Amino acid sequence: MPPRNCALCHEARAILKRPKTGQQICRDCFFWVFETEVHNTITEAGLFKPGDRVAIGASGGKDSTVLAHVMKTLNDRYQYGLELFLLSIDEGITGYRDDSLETVKRNQQQYDMPLKILSYDELYGWTMDAIVSQVGKRNNCTFCGVFRRQALDRGASALHVDHIVTGHNADDIAETVLMNIMRGDIARLGRCTMICTQGEDTIKRSKPFKYAYEKEIVMYAYFKKLDYFSTECIYSPDAYRGHARAFLKDLEAARPSAIIDIIHSGEAFEVKEEIRATQKQQQTCKRCGYMSSNDLCKACTLLEGLERGIANAAITDRARKKLDAEGPAPENLRTIPFYQPSSTPNPALPVTIEGAHN
Amino acid sequence: MSCGNPTVETDALMPRKKKYDKTNECVRCKTSLGNIVIRHAVYCKECFFPLVTFKFRRALEPFVNAKPDGPRRTALKPKGNLLVGFSGGLGSTVLLDLVYRCYVSMDKSTMPAEGGKQHPRHERVWKKVSVCYVEVCDIFPGMKDRTPEVAQLVAQHDGLEFIPLRIQDAFDSSWWARAHSSPGRIDLGVDLTNEELFLNSVPSSTSSTPLESLRTFLASLPTATAMSSTINSLIRLLLLHTALDTGSSHLVLGSSLTSLAVSLISGVSQGRGFNVKEEMQEEWFPDRAPEPSSQREKRTGKGERSVRVIRPLRDVGRKECAAWAWWSGLRVLGRETWPWPGLKQDIGTLTKNFIFGLEKDYPSTVSTIVRTCTKVAPKGEASGICVLCARPIQAGIQEWKSRISIRSRSPGDAIDEKTPVGPSLASHLCYACHTTLTSTSSRPAPPFDATVTKSSLVALPVWVPPQFSEKEELFRTQKMGQEKMRNVVQDFLLDE
Ligand code: SF4
Ligand SMILES: [Zn+2]
Ligand SMILES: [Zn+2]
Numbered sequence: 028m029p030p031r032n033c034a035l036c037h038e039a040r041a042i043l044k045r046p047k048t049g050q051q052i053c054r055d056c057f058f059w060v061f062e063t064e065v066h067n068t069i070t071e072a073g074l075f076k077p078g079d080r081v082a083i084g085a086s087g088g089k090d091s092t093v094l095a096h097v098m099k100t101l102n103d104r105y106q107y108g109l110e111l112f113l114l115s116i117d118e119g120i121t122g123y124r125d126d127s128l129e130t131v132k133r134n135q136q137q138y139d140m141p142l143k144i145l146s147y148d149e150l151y152g153w154t155m156d157a158i159v160s161q162v163g164k165r166n167n168c169t170f171c172g173v174f175r176r177q178a179l180d181r182g183a184s185a186l187h188v189d190h191i192v193t194g195h196n197a198d199d200i201a202e203t204v205l206m207n208i209m210r211g212d213i214a215r216l217g218r219c220t221m222i223c224t225q226g227e228d229t230i231k232r233s234k235p236f237k238y239a240y241e242k243e244i245v246m247y248a249y250f251k252k253l254d255y256f257s258t259e260c261i262y263s264p265d266a267y268r269g270h271a272r273a274f275l276k277d278l279e280a281a282r283p284s285a286i287i288d289i290i291h292s293g294e295a296f297e298v299k300e301e302i303r304a305t306q307k308q309q310q311t312c313k314r315c316g317y318m319s320s321n322d323l324c325k326a327c328t329l330l331e332g333l334e335r336g337i338a339n340a341a342i343t344d345r346a347r348k349k350l351d352a353e354g355p356a357p358e359n360l361r362t363i364p365f366y367q368p369s370s371t372p373n374p375a376l377p378v379t380i381e382g383a384h385n
Numbered sequence: 386m387s388c389g390n391p392t393v394e395t396d397a398l399m400p401r402k403k404k405y406d407k408t409n410e411c412v413r414c415k416t417s418l419g420n421i422v423i424r425h426a427v428y429c430k431e432c433f434f435p436l437v438t439f440k441f442r443r444a445l446e447p448f449v450n451a452k453p454d455g456p457r458r459t460a461l462k463p464k465g466n467l468l469v470g471f472s473g474g475l476g477s478t479v480l481l482d483l484v485y486r487c488y489v490s491m492d493k494s495t496m497p498a499e500g501g502k503q504h505p506r507h508e509r510v511w512k513k514v515s516v517c518y519v520e521v522c523d524i525f526p527g528m529k530d531r532t533p534e535v536a537q538l539v540a541q542h543d544g545l546e547f548i549p550l551r552i553q554d555a556f557d558s559s560w561w562a563r564a565h566s567s568p569g570r571i572d573l574g575v576d577l578t579n580e581e582l583f584l585n586s587v588p589s590s591t592s593s594t595p596l597e598s599l600r601t602f603l604a605s606l607p608t609a610t611a612m613s614s615t616i617n618s619l620i621r622l623l624l625l626h627t628a629l630d631t632g633s634s635h636l637v638l639g640s641s642l643t644s645l646a647v648s649l650i651s652g653v654s655q656g657r658g659f660n661v662k663e664e665m666q667e668e669w670f671p672d673r674a675p676e677p678s679s680q681r682e683k684r685t686g687k688g689e690r691s692v693r694v695i696r697p698l699r700d701v702g703r704k705e706c707a708a709w710a711w712w713s714g715l716r717v718l719g720r721e722t723w724p725w726p727g728l729k730q731d732i733g734t735l736t737k738n739f740i741f742g743l744e745k746d747y748p749s750t751v752s753t754i755v756r757t758c759t760k761v762a763p764k765g766e767a768s769g770i771c772v773l774c775a776r777p778i779q780a781g782i783q784e785w786k787s788r789i790s791i792r793s794r795s796p797g798d799a800i801d802e803k804t805p806v807g808p809s810l811a812s813h814l815c816y817a818c819h820t821t822l823t824s825t826s827s828r829p830a831p832p833f834d835a836t837v838t839k840s841s842l843v844a845l846p847v848w849v850p851p852q853f854s855e856k857e858e859l860f861r862t863q864k865m866g867q868e869k870m871r872n873v874v875q876d877f878l879l880d881e
């Protein structure tokens with residue numbers, strides 16, 4: 028085949044086929060189109076205003092490594108006027124986080140962004156390794172997900188940022204749309220395609236990569252020579268999600284636009300008014316102050332279960348009842364430091380930003 | 386995120402297959418031994434039939450009268466006749482049996498017990514019941530024609546009219562003329578090589594048969610998924626128009642709970658989220674021009690024609706359908722599998738295999754999918770009705786598409802200078818139909834017949850052109866404009 032010209036600039040030679048559109052384009056146009064689509068996503072949603080302090084949820088994996096690079100690039104190019112931070116969560120999984128935290132530390136230097144690392148151990152008194160040794164490998168991702176979400180918010184509040192951006196990409200979102208339909212999780216189905224979510228008084232979280240294909244994120248990292256760790260977590264996700272993921276990959280292979288088409292579908296419907304009315308109101312957790320739909324937030328419930336040796340308490344209703352039946356939580360129960368989402372530093376959690384500027 | 390599992394924030398794990406309760410006793414009569422397990426509950430054979438009949442009636446009868454009127458004692462008085470869409474598959478075989486027993490042969494065992502003989506349910510509901518079968522075998526070389534078998538099966542039921550159609554009728558102006566007593570046209574074509582989908586007239590000199598037009602259309606589609614979903618959509622529209630032609634106010638389809646779940650997920654995967662509601666139940670108003678919904682409401686008059694599409698087996702799973710057919714001794718012809726390797730790359734087929742597999746380990750999945758979809762509503766305004774599939778178009782989808790996936794570096798760049806800028810089909814299509822016609826794959830659809838070649842200008846189905854002439858579409862005015870222009874300039878043209 029003769030060399031083809033780039034479908035976008037019509038000048039340079041096309042060197043890649045865009046996974047998202049199938050267009051054959053040159054390298055520069057790929058960078059341009061990838062970055063511009065993210066910029067469009069950001070501006071269309073009005074995500075930021077000048078002076079915002081924004082934390083990038085950095086795991087050292089491909090998504091957040093590319094996100095840090097693109098956020099820095101766009102912030103400079105379009106003068107968003109953002110103050111950017113890196114925020115990392117250490118789940119305490121041996122051999123998995125250690126390497127990727129090195130990547131994050133390197134990013135901190137390259138991009139000159141302050142970095143905060145917050146560990147499950149320091150916040151909850153439990154590492155994922157310890158949790159898995161108690162609950163086994165069945166519901167571990169439930170613990171991990173709940174704990175990570177709250178840890179990110181707490182880390183952000185320690186950094187005084189208004190906003191956390193995470194590396195969730197289009198594939199993740201499409202998969203979540205399918206999962207929520209199949210599990211009947213109406214509340215999350217309504218939320219999962221939103222670019223930005225904000226609880227009552229928590230920090231805003233958004234997903235600038237919500238329309239970016241995973242394959243293109245890898246491609247971007249490859250051409251920009253960004254290095255990241257692609258170690259798989261040793262505690263792999265649940266089987267059901269595994270099925271959904273394999274299915275999505277098949278759909279993408281059959282027709283690459285499927286990922287965007289699923290997200291479009293998710294954005295094209297909303298939970299019916301009358302059903303929304305019956306959903307639980309948000310309140311704050313009586314024990315730790317974090318937002319919650321019950322008296323106790325999920326993290327506190329899970330933690331109490333762990334501490335009292337009834338680990339599945341928050342996972343099934345039956346186990347929760349058993350926990351309640353055994354009486355109130357003991358006085359000396361280890362709990363999560365009280366959460367104060369405000370502009371004043373959280374006294375329970377000393378801010379120790381790892382020295383970027385010294 | 387690197388954990389490869391970034392979106393976990395879940396507390397709801399899927400319930401795995403549960404063993405049914407230890408007892409083998411039927412949960413309904415509590416006396417007989419159970420014969421079938423329906424989602425963890427055991428039923429005996431005697432209790433199974435009333436259960437399925439109840440589910441069938443519950444999904445259909447509240448929607449028979451034009452206005453749903455509260456208490457279920459009111460007589461069922463539909464505006465018109467009934468059309469049964471029949472595919473030969475398990476679901477539609479059970480559907481046909483139920484329709485026949487409940488509304489044609491008036492089988493006593495299917496009647497609700499309460500109310501006695503005087504109960505209005507004991508009167509015939511629809512004056513005329515027709516069964517329509519659309520044969521697709523002419524698309525694929527060597528595929529068996531099932532029409533005679535279907536005709537024979539329908540003939541076993543007295544009082545049913547049989548209407549056999551062929552898929553190429555969608556491109557047949559004489560079929561349209563018969564069904565609508567107005568001349569049909571297939572003179573409008575679309576250029577499938579450009580995302581804008583420019584319209585152009587198909588010269589009448591290239592007279593091809595309806596089958597040739599259909600096969601060229603299918604062969605020119607970009608993916609296997611496009612081909613398969615186009616065939617399904619053509620069948621749906623043929624059924625709708627046939628319902629109109631037979632004076633039917635209701636069209637019933639044999640989608641079971643399982644197949645409804647498949648079509649919902651497959652629809653979502655093809656960008657049909659805005660039409661989730663229609664996928665479950667819809668009402669089609671053929672006289673409404675494809676224009677914004679706000680203007681449409683005003684024209685909703687009393688005598689307006691409409692067809693209500695209902696899936697009365699939407700609460701009955703695949704397994705229950707199979708039990709019904711087996712215990713009733715029904716002959717299930719089965720649907721002929723298309724002799725086409727493209728099915729492996731078809732999103733509809735992939736979804737079916739996925740859901741069927743999942744149903745084995747997680748039996749509540751299919752009902753959860755359907756239940757979830759009843760809880761959502763389309764978001765935002767509709768900007769019109771899709772000229773291909775007759776479903777509402779969400780406003781702003783073209784802008785959305787171009788913002789999310791940039792396809793050119795400067796505005797207007799997409800339009801090649803050489804291409805004549807004509808009216809475009811894109812803005813008259815729903816998201817899914819536009820995707821069907823334009824979205825490509827590095828694995829193009831394998832040909833279904835090597836003798837059919839792609840074409841850059843393909844004729845559109847016979848229901849598309851009338852929607853443009855009604856609207857005094859640009860297309861006509863543009864052709865006029867060309868002539869007018871010549872009139873203006875011709876005095877300045879030199880003889881060659
Ligand atoms: S796979 Fe599960 S346990 Fe491992 S990091 Fe991800 S959420 Fe945590
Ligand atoms: Zn280029
Ligand atoms: Zn709490």
Ligand SMILES: [Zn+2]
Binds near residue numbers: 412413428429430431
């Ligand atoms: Zn019984």
Ligand SMILES: [Zn+2]
Binds near residue numbers: 771775814817
């Ligand atoms: Zn359509």
